[in-house]
Amino acid sequence: MFEKIGPSGLYVLAQADHGAPGQSGAAPAETHAGTEAHGGAHKAPFPPFNSETFAGQLFWLAIFFGALYLLMSKVALPRVQNILEGRAERIEGDLAEANRLKAETDEAIASYEKTLADARAEGHRIAAEVHEQVSKEADEHRARLESELNAKLDASETQIADAKASALGNVRGIAVDAASAIVERLTGRPAEGGAVEQAVDASLAR
Template sequence: MAQAQTTHAATEAHGGAHEDVGFPPFKTETYGGQILWLTITFAALYVLLSKLVLPRLSGIIEHRRTTIASDLDEAAAMKSRAEEAGTAYEKALSEARARAQALAQETRAKVSAETEAKRKELEADLAKRLAEAEAVIATKKAEAMANVRGIAVETASAIVERLTGKAPPPQAVEAAIDQTQA
């Protein structure tokens, strides 16, 4: 029984034996106060948000909007400058190619002209040497041909002498050789 008295004493200490304890917002006796405090809290939060927070947020948003717009304008300007630089680069590159081709053509023509001049000089030198060599050959041939007649006369005389045992007269050998050449 001592235990029952302890439980009963603990229950009485908390406010009575069997009071109906419910969730306070659901109690109809306190609706008026709850609505009043809800209205006051809502109004205070509304004023706080509309006067302090929302102006700051709209200022931040507007600042971001202008920053983004200026960044986009700057990016467009940079893109334009980059395109102009690219166009200038392409123009300079094409001019450099044209100059390089002109220089190569000029060098080719110059080298070709020098080669042609050297070739003509060599051909002239070779023609001169050839003419000199032909003149020397003609001279040697004439000398040789002059000696051939004498050699032919001597050889024919030697052959006739060997065959017949007596030397023929030189005028007869020369007449016979002239007759064979004609």
């Protein structure tokens, strides 16, 4: 069906193209097409299954596919691989550099913080030291003052006690003298030596 319609359709087309073709021009074309189709069908029914072409196709396929394999494996693919590896290395290198810089930054921050902490600790230490020294000095001062005051107090108390004792001693003598004088005036004769003293002592002891 195809072959029948095909040439006739083309024949009509050819006529339209040429405008007014001579009968002699179209007829040989048709017969020529017919013989070609006939001859082709007779020689090779279906080109892909025509075993006459197999050897040639295999031969040239071996040559060209072999060439393709060699060019790919030796030239083209290593080039692409180089590009890809170069990029991977570059990215890796950049990442490593970034990590290194980050580590450096971290280190700097750590050392800064350490310095800060040290300074703070030193400050605390000095403050504590000064505080301690000051409070120690204050304590010493107070203790010295207290002891001085205590000494003065003791001295004063002794002085008071002495004064009191001497005053009391004087009172007895005065009392004995007065009592003796009173007894002499009243009795007209001096009092017996020990009696007046005994009486004064007894009344002082009360």
